[in-house]
Amino acid sequence: MKGRMISPGKAEGEAIVSKEPIGFYGGIDAKTGTVIEKDHPLEGQNVKGKILVFPNGKGSTVGSYVIYGLKKNGVAPRAIVNKETETIVATGVILAGIPCVDQIEIDEIKTGDKLIVDADNGEVNHA
Amino acid sequence: MELTKQEEGILNGDQGEVLERQMRLLVRLGEIYNADKMIPVGSVQVAGVSYKSVGDPGLEFLEDIASNGGKVRVLTYLNPAGMDMKDWKEIGFPQDFAEKQIRIMNAFGAMGINTTATCTPYLAGNLPRFREHIAWAESSAVSFANSVIGARTNREGGPSALAAALLGVTPNYGLHLNENRKATLRINVNTELKTSSDFGALGYWAGKQAKNGIPFFKGIPNANTDELKFLGAAMAASGAVALYYVDELTPEADAQEVGGLETFDFGDKEKKETYDTLNTGQKPDIAILGCPHASIREIAQVTSLVEGKRLGKPLWICTSRTMKQLADNLGYTKKIEKAGGKIVADTCMVVSPIERMGYKKTGVNSGKAANYLPSFCKQEVIFKDVEKLVEECLV
Numbered sequence: 001m002k003g004r005m006i007s008p009g010k011a012e013g014e015a016i017v018s019k020e021p022i023g024f025y026g027g028i029d030a031k032t033g034t035v036i037e038k039d040h041p042l043e044g045q046n047v048k049g050k051i052l053v054f055p056n057g058k059g060s061t062v063g064s065y066v067i068y069g070l071k072k073n074g075v076a077p078r079a080i081v082n083k084e085t086e087t088i089v090a091t092g093v094i095l096a097g098i099p100c101v102d103q104i105e106i107d108e109i110k111t112g113d114k115l116i117v118d119a120d121n122g123e124v125n126h127a
Numbered sequence: 128m129e130l131t132k133q134e135e136g137i138l139n140g141d142q143g144e145v146l147e148r149q150m151r152l153l154v155r156l157g158e159i160y161n162a163d164k165m166i167p168v169g170s171v172q173v174a175g176v177s178y179k180s181v182g183d184p185g186l187e188f189l190e191d192i193a194s195n196g197g198k199v200r201v202l203t204y205l206n207p208a209g210m211d212m213k214d215w216k217e218i219g220f221p222q223d224f225a226e227k228q229i230r231i232m233n234a235f236g237a238m239g240i241n242t243t244a245t246c247t248p249y250l251a252g253n254l255p256r257f258r259e260h261i262a263w264a265e266s267s268a269v270s271f272a273n274s275v276i277g278a279r280t281n282r283e284g285g286p287s288a289l290a291a292a293l294l295g296v297t298p299n300y301g302l303h304l305n306e307n308r309k310a311t312l313r314i315n316v317n318t319e320l321k322t323s324s325d326f327g328a329l330g331y332w333a334g335k336q337a338k339n340g341i342p343f344f345k346g347i348p349n350a351n352t353d354e355l356k357f358l359g360a361a362m363a364a365s366g367a368v369a370l371y372y373v374d375e376l377t378p379e380a381d382a383q384e385v386g387g388l389e390t391f392d393f394g395d396k397e398k399k400e401t402y403d404t405l406n407t408g409q410k411p412d413i414a415i416l417g418c419p420h421a422s423i424r425e426i427a428q429v430t431s432l433v434e435g436k437r438l439g440k441p442l443w444i445c446t447s448r449t450m451k452q453l454a455d456n457l458g459y460t461k462k463i464e465k466a467g468g469k470i471v472a473d474t475c476m477v478v479s480p481i482e483r484m485g486y487k488k489t490g491v492n493s494g495k496a497a498n499y500l501p502s503f504c505k506q507e508v509i510f511k512d513v514e515k516l517v518e519e520c521l522v
Contacts, residue, residue: 006155030184061284062181069184072191087156091286094152095188 001104003081005122006090009099011079012127015113016050017106018042023059024066024092033075051115052077053106057089067092079117081106081124128157128298129164137294145195149290156287157298165296166260166303170202172248173240173292174264175285177209177478178227185285186231192289193237200295203240204248206265207420208232209480212244212448212473219484240292244473245447247356247420249276252449257378260303262291266369267419267495270359273370275352277378279303282369302370310372310383312337316346317394322512323425326354327494328401329393330361336391339367343385345374353422360419361494405497408507411490414516415476417445418493423453425513426470430459432517438467439522445475477503490516 020041022028027037033048047070057063067089070076080093085102093100099119109115114127130138137150153165175181181189209228210220236242245251246265255261255278263269264283272278281301283291291297301307314333320326333342342362350358350373362368372380416429421444429444444463446454451472454460460470476489476496482504490509491497500506509516 007151025182062175062185064284064286065175065181065184065188068188072187085159087159087284087287090155090159091152091284094155095148095286097148 001108001124003101003103003122003124005119006085006100006102007093007098008120009079009097010120011051011099011117013049013051013078013115015053015109015111015115016042016045016047017109017111018054020054021056021058022054024057024063024088025060027059027063028066028070030066030069031073031075033070047077048075050077051079051081051117053081053109055083055106057086059088061088063088064092064095067098068096071096071098079119081109081115081117128154128162130154131165134165134296143195145192145197146293149293152287152290153294153296153298157300160298160300162298162300164299166299167295168201168262168291168297169255169259170204170253170261171199171288171292172204172206172253172263172265172268173235173285173288174206174283176206176231176235176244177474178224178231179209179478179480181231181285186227189231189234193234197293198239199292201292202253203292204251204253205235205240205242205244207246207475207478208244208473209478210474211471214471218469218471221480221483224480238293243448245420245449246475247422247447250420250422250450251447260297262288262297264288266363267356267360269369270363270371271356273302274359274372274377275355282367308370309341310343310385310388311340313343313345313385313388313390315390315392316344317392318398320347320350320354322492323354323357324492324494324510324512325398326350326357327361327492327497328398328405330358331365331405331494331498332393332397332401334362334364334366334368337362337366337368341370341372342368343372343374343380343383343388347373347376350376353425356419357493361498364495364498402510405494405508405510407501408488408509410488411440411509411516411519412486412488413441413443414490414520415443415445415496416492416513416516417443418475418477418491418496420475421446421450423450426450426454426459428513429468429517430462432514433466433468433521434462436466437522438520440520442468442517442520443471443476444468445471448472476500482506490519492516
């Protein structure tokens with residue numbers, strides 16, 4: 001699948017997919033990487049070491065700092081794949097140095113799929 | 128996006144990892160919004176300053192940039208902090224909160240930022256000129272700079288404003304381009320606007336109609352900069368208005384073509400309904416003025432209302448450190464304190480933890496504060512003019 005590089009780098013790992021947008025501030029715990037937003041489809045799951053796949057970000061702009069915090073605390077996803085990366089997530093992944101690709105048909109990815117993300121070339125493929 | 132040789136070099140890491148990521152951020156945002164190039168900015172105002180807003184992740188991010196030697200290249204001010212940086216203990220801000228807030232300010236200071244923390248930088252020494260490109264972040268300051276001064280700024284996020292400060296440039300898109308600055312709706316004002324809260328009520332109502340559009344107001348015969356500040360602040364809070372025009376009063380209003388625009392009417396009925404909507408409580412525990420930060424004219428007005436009288440409830444006037452010092456020099460601070468009031472600098476009620484300080488019902492004269500206090504600070508709101516609020520607080 002060919003998309004657009006938002007933040008460079010390469011990563012391989014298991015996908016964790018949310019059909020719903022993710023608001024990082026108040027949505028994911030920066031210390032543990034656990035999704036804490038009430039009634040979110042991923043509530044209680046952990047994003048550490050995964051390829052985190054979701055349509056787009058939402059909520060407070062402080063979410064960018066939470067993404068940075070996840071990386072700093074060693075609990076960040078290995079890469080992020082979006083349908084459309086908006087400024088909160090774009091800002092967070094670039095500042096944190098997390099590979100990120102958008103303009104990807106995320107409906108073709110299921111939780112548990114093994115993915116190879118080559119953000120430098122804007123590519124996301126099943127392993 | 129077309130980059131200069133120097134910008135390319137920074138993007139390739141010539142000037143270290145901090146600036147590489149900052150440049151990557153601006154380039155990516157520029158590409159998302161179809162910018163053709165970077166443009167130099169005359170000044171920056173950074174948001175995301177209160178510990179209440181940015182929390183530990185923001186604090187750590189800022190300390191990392193500071194410890195890696197990040198330095199700003201242009202005049203840079205800050206949005207309000209979460210507390211008065213001098214009198215926090217006496218006013219009752221919590222100790223744990225204060226320690227984190229001080230670390231945030233120290234990190235900004237180490238970057239060479241002028242740590243004057245205010246939503247009215249234009250009153251505190253950071254005054255752009257007409258058509259100057261700037262990168263400001265706080266929504267009411269953005270509205271004032273674009274609309275009342277005629278400068279050019281998008282509404283920046285905290286990190287993108289900081290990146291503009293560290294690099295001295297911003298991507299050329301949005302409100303930096305003349306073609307994106309045309310009025311998109313017209314609002315006819317058919318009621319008299321007598322007080323700052325009337326301007327706030329109009330702003331709250333207009334923001335709901337305009338959403339992220341550019342309103343053109345007709346029927347406001349006169350307004351001073353304080354009143355325009357209240358109008359713009361409320362519109363930027365209830366909607367996402369970053370630029371407006373007032374017929375005859377603001378720059379480039381006479382160049383707008385408003386003939387075919389969708390038109391809305393704000394009359395006595397709309398004004399009353401807006402006051403009713405914003406008033407969610409009665410009998411305030413505390414009255415807080417200065418959202419956006421009070422000018423010296425507003426502080427003088429409050430001084431004349433309370434001088435020689437006794438307040439039975441706390442009355443705060445939030446303002447910049449610069450205006451506070453002017454009020455000290457002019458003797459206003461002493462008179463207000465003698466009556467039992469307080470001039471609080473560096474912070475405001477929206478970004479300070481007033482809900483942790485025992486207050487449940489807050490009186491305000493600001494449409495913006497009335498918009499945010501119920502959600503951000505879990506307050507019931509009493510929305511009134513300054514004179515009536517002060518009266519409620521007097522013994």
